[in-house]
Amino acid sequence: MATTKLQTGEQYLIQTVDKRIALTTHRLIQQRHPLSWRRTQAVKLEDIAAWEVKPTGSQLYLGLSMLTALLVYFNESFFLLSGFFIALFFMTRSQKVHVLTAQGQSMVLPLDVEQRHINSLIDMVRQAQQNRLDKLGMQKPVYNGAKATAVTSEPNAMAAA
Structure with a gap:
């Protein structure tokens, strides 16, 4: 254990x-x-x-792809290496x-x-x-994107209408 x-x-x-x-x-x-x-x-x-x-x-592959993409300015063969690192990023x-x-x-x-x-x-x-x-006698909390709140047992006002 x-x-x-x-x-x-x-x-x-x-x-x-x-x-x-x-x-x-x-x-x-x-x-x-x-x-x-x-x-x-x-x-x-x-x-x-x-x-x-x-x-x-892996963020390393994405960073290496961007770095080699910047090196295309000096030599066009770095374009293939940049594509290779992008492919590795998606494959892993x-x-x-x-x-x-x-x-x-x-x-x-x-x-x-x-x-x-x-x-x-x-x-x-x-x-x-x-x-x-x-x-514990509690209710499951609810996640609302940025902020989570606990579920209350109050009746919904929209359901009553």
Whole structure:
């Protein structure tokens, strides 16, 4: 299991084989690179407001493409090299899961897995989140782009009209 200290009453539900992501009864924990300043990042399940699956590529290839595109001014053969780096940028894109919290923070999960496995992970976290919210008597927060708010049980004025 991960070396993260658990809170009182918290138990591990599931963990990846490489021990980089752990789901507990209270939190979603991400182990970072051993040389990073903060080794772990955790999000409480009741704070998770939304999920986004975004394709991301290596910014190094994009920067090298721009640099070689500027060198076309001196020699036209750099045009092919620029196109090569653009092709590498698009070929190395992978899908990353972004967990958005009610406070507007984001946590990027380091996953390079297929879409069906990402969906099963999201479903598993949603089920653990619902169990946690039921236990605390809270409602799921809603993410509104720039700012997230908690769902209230007030009746909608538009529905009454």
